Amino acid sequence: MRTTQLNGNLIQLTRLRLVNAYLVREEDGFTLVDTTIPGAAADLITAAASAGGTIRRIALTHGHGDHVGSLDALRERLGSSVPVLMPELDARIHAGEQVVDGKPPGGWPKLKTTPDVRLAPGDRVGSLEVIATPGHTPGHVSFLDTRDRALIAGDVFVSVGEVTVSDHFYWRFPLAWMATWDKTKDLESAKTLRALEPDLLVVGHGPAVRQPATAMDRAIARGGG
Numbered sequence: 001m002r003t004t005q006l007n008g009n010l011i012q013l014t015r016l017r018l019v020n021a022y023l024v025r026e027e028d029g030f031t032l033v034d035t036t037i038p039g040a041a042a043d044l045i046t047a048a049a050s051a052g053g054t055i056r057r058i059a060l061t062h063g064h065g066d067h068v069g070s071l072d073a074l075r076e077r078l079g080s081s082v083p084v085l086m087p088e089l090d091a092r093i094h095a096g097e098q099v100v101d102g103k104p105p106g107g108w109p110k111l112k113t114t115p116d117v118r119l120a121p122g123d124r125v126g127s128l129e130v131i132a133t134p135g136h137t138p139g140h141v142s143f144l145d146t147r148d149r150a151l152i153a154g155d156v157f158v159s160v161g162e163v164t165v166s167d168h169f170y171w172r173f174p175l176a177w178m179a180t181w182d183k184t185k186d187l188e189s190a191k192t193l194r195a196l197e198p199d200l201l202v203v204g205h206g207p208a209v210r211q212p213a214t215a216m217d218r219a220i221a222r223g224g225g
């Protein structure tokens, strides 16, 4: 697992070059945002220890398998005193509820872990503000660090090669597009995130983008594919 310190508060953890999780530094330790794919739990815990803290809570951008993949293994190792926070609608999908017409696309692996908190827009997770960004999945959320305007945008944007919105087919990384539930809502969410004027954009797939306004504008203009 590759570790990249992006600023004083944010560490990017990358598995197999393509799948990211994040450690957000708080006074009590770290918030882990997303868990990547199965088999990463030990590496995620080690990465937090190497960075000088422990994982205090796990917050998820959405319920897809490449974001919740190591959740059960983390729960097993960390115990239930480390709460799991998942967006409301995606938590309900994992609970087997029918929240939208048909089955949303993408991988929804069976989880043993029931989230302790169902996230709603405007909630706070330490220094992070929860932003509703539905479209890639029905419940997808993003997290804005109110200290430094770093934005963790999950799979609304992809930055493999160049920055794209996941509503748009992009040959370098078609998976995000294939797994996107409502492409119109997804593009609207991309515009919502752009309007937040982030200083740093980080996503589920691809490297961090500093001063991302121009790249986000270009991605949004290209959207709708």
Ligand SMILES: [Zn+2]
Pocket (backbone or CB within 6 Å): 062, 064, 106, 136, 155, 176, 179
């Ligand atoms: Zn996804």
